Amino acid sequence: MAETHVLFVEDDDVIREATQLALERDGFRVTAMPDGLAGLEAFRAQQPDIALLDVMLPGMDGVSLCRRIRDESTVPVIMLSARADSIDVVLGLEAGADDYVTKPFDGAVLMARIRAVLRRFGHAGGAGAGGSAEGADEDPAGGLLVFGDLEVDTDGMEVRRAGAAVSLTPTEMRLLLEFSSAPGTVLSRDKLLERVWDYGWGGDTRVVDVHVQRLRTKIGQDRIETVRGFGYKLKA
Template sequence: MAETHVLFVEDDDVIREALQLSLERDGFAVTAVPDGLAGLAAFRADQPDVALLDVMVPGLDGVSLCRRIRDESTVPVIMLSARADAIDVVLGLEAGADDYVTKPFDGAVLVARIRAVLRRFQHSRALDGTGPAEAAGTPPGGVLRFGDLEVDTDGMEVRRAGAPVPLTPTEMRLLLEFSAAPGSVLSRDRLLERVWDYGWGGDTRVVDVHVQRLRAKIGQDRIETVRGFGYKFRG
């Protein structure tokens, strides 16, 4: 079985070298580079399985690099930030990142996050009925219709008024979770557990920003905010 290839973009030499060694000990193949332009070149040359991007790197910052990667690929992206500042978090997620981790972080937690995001990505790419439909609780097989919105749970495709709607794997899993329970209120904690595979809890801003991105693609009115409880898919 081929090693999972991680692209790691970090300008701090000590952190870059230490984390590269740590990830390699955990069985990952790692390409580690010190700036965003080198990161973009390595991404295009190596086609990694997952990208770890520090927010503040020279040449091309992590958020801009994430946007460039997302323009070309749905590969999972995890942002790394030295601050838990809400602006850093939201900018990274709005750029298309699937998750973020705040420095300093525990190596075991980061590895768990990497493996979780890879599981989500692999499930979302699977077309044999064992992908996100099963994992996220969506009825396997068939096309679900909600007005002009069609969700093909076999082909992992979404259409709105007949036009394809491009979703990232995380957005697709989120939509599948909503479409499995139209009219029901889903808490942020449940969505973190079911969509992000967080068995240990997590920051609900990840949910909020992804819901915002999904609304922009499928229609603002389809997902209702239920204050104090979570979200409800109106269908």
């Protein structure tokens, strides 16, 4: 099996070199870049399997770089932030990042996050993706779930709204599959973190909230309902 190729963009020389060594010891192939413009060039030239982007970068900041990557690809992106600042975190997630890690980070935590993201992208199916969903009309010829003008093809991993294709990242697709497998059922943020983000530990629920907002813009703002104090549910 080919090595997983990681693009790592970090302007701090010490952090960049130490993290690159740690990733390589763990079996990853790493392309390390010191600024956002070089990172974008490397991304386009080498098409890595995953990108780790520091938020604060010279030339082009990490949020802008993430946005440029997301315009061109659904490759997984993890943001690295020097603080757990809400603005940094939310901006990165809104730009299309799949997760974030706060610096200084423990190497084992970073590796766990990388592997969790790669598992999600390698297996976009999600729990219950292939089954029928109560409240949805299902095509007996396959795994097609229909919610009004929204169609979710769980076999082909495709989504259509009013007949038009909807482009989702793998993380957004897994999130939608969780909702569509149990329409009308409230799913807590912690449950979604566990099922979609593969967190076996407590995670930041802002990751869920921002991804739900991103999903709403693509499938309809009123399709996913907020149940205050509990979580979210897909309207049957």
